[in-house]
Amino acid sequence: MSDPALPFDRRDGTIWYNGSLRSWADAKLHVMSHGLHYASCVFEGIRAYGGSPYKIREHYERFHESATLLDFSIPYDVPTLEQATRTLLTENSLSEAYIRPVAWRGSEQMAIAADKTTIHVAIIAWNFGDYFGARLKGISLMLSAWRRPSPDSAPCNSKAAGLYTICTLAKHEAQRKGFDDALMLDYRGQIAESTGANIFLVIDGKLHTPKPDCFLDGITRRTIVRLAQEQGIEVVERAVLLEDLERAQEVFLTGTAAEVTRVRTIEANGSSHEFAEDAITQKLAALYDAQARSKTRPKARPKTMSTARA
Numbered sequence: 001m002s003d004p005a006l007p008f009d010r011r012d013g014t015i016w017y018n019g020s021l022r023s024w025a026d027a028k029l030h031v032m033s034h035g036l037h038y039a040s041c042v043f044e045g046i047r048a049y050g051g052s053p054y055k056i057r058e059h060y061e062r063f064h065e066s067a068t069l070l071d072f073s074i075p076y077d078v079p080t081l082e083q084a085t086r087t088l089l090t091e092n093s094l095s096e097a098y099i100r101p102v103a104w105r106g107s108e109q110m111a112i113a114a115d116k117t118t119i120h121v122a123i124i125a126w127n128f129g130d131y132f133g134a135r136l137k138g139i140s141l142m143l144s145a146w147r148r149p150s151p152d153s154a155p156c157n158s159k160a161a162g163l164y165t166i167c168t169l170a171k172h173e174a175q176r177k178g179f180d181d182a183l184m185l186d187y188r189g190q191i192a193e194s195t196g197a198n199i200f201l202v203i204d205g206k207l208h209t210p211k212p213d214c215f216l217d218g219i220t221r222r223t224i225v226r227l228a229q230e231q232g233i234e235v236v237e238r239a240v241l242l243e244d245l246e247r248a249q250e251v252f253l254t255g256t257a258a259e260v261t262r263v264r265t266i267e268a269n270g271s272s273h274e275f276a277e278d279a280i281t282q283k284l285a286a287l288y289d290a291q292a293r294s295k296t297r298p299k300a301r302p303k304t305m306s307t308a309r310a
Ligand SMILES: Cc1ncc(COP(=O)(O)O)c(C=O)c1O
Pocket: 045, 193, 194, 195, 196, 197, 198, 215, 216, 217, 218, 219, 220, 221, 254, 255, 256, 257
């Protein structure tokens, strides 16, 4: 296993690259790639628990949809990408892992138009643990001035590399000021999400979460909505405003990397909001962990668990 302190391009292992396995050191792309210059690139983030990728089908379906929204098609179907991922986990002897599929336009054209470029695809996997290092203790968020763009300004349902520019800027500012992450509003001034995860507020026993109409409808978000409903917890999808933070007893983030991460404080417009309670967050985090890990032992799944919705 590679030393996690090494830069990502200097690690050991095997990478799936355009249909075959390559050594980590040989998985390169040319500096004249359109994906690099014009952000014609989409990606996914998948986790494996106990060597088994969780919600792999949903992730690869979204990978294809993300590419379609950027006007290109991924030249490998979902079952091929799923099989490639399982092979990669075995080849690299990975159990608790993060998997990063990425697709980008190549170097046949170097201009805005890119219709003649070939599409390249790689899948990379590495050991991975707790994203924030404080998942259940809680993290701090700072309101960013960057806002999620409107659906007529950006392909906001795509997991497109270019959409992450403002996320990196927001996260850097938050970290420089001593926070763990940033909270972002949308173009209307409503609460949207953090830089890489969706958000839920617990108000008087109910979950309140913004409608994903201008940001990623997370696969984890959908799972948490279903798990909460199965527990008889009402979920309200609506426009969530900063004022709602005053009434919230708990706040948490959801995402493949973040899993269910408790939020302890949010600093917004000079006010500090503290969320002292965590009972519902802990309950949903435990249910999520159990479900993600039960996929590694399919026969142990509870009979009551419906798979009709993600
Ligand atoms: C900006 C953003 N929002 C939300 C999410 C959560 O999505 P998911 O639960 O599908 O990982 C992610 C993570 O992929 C993300 O990058």
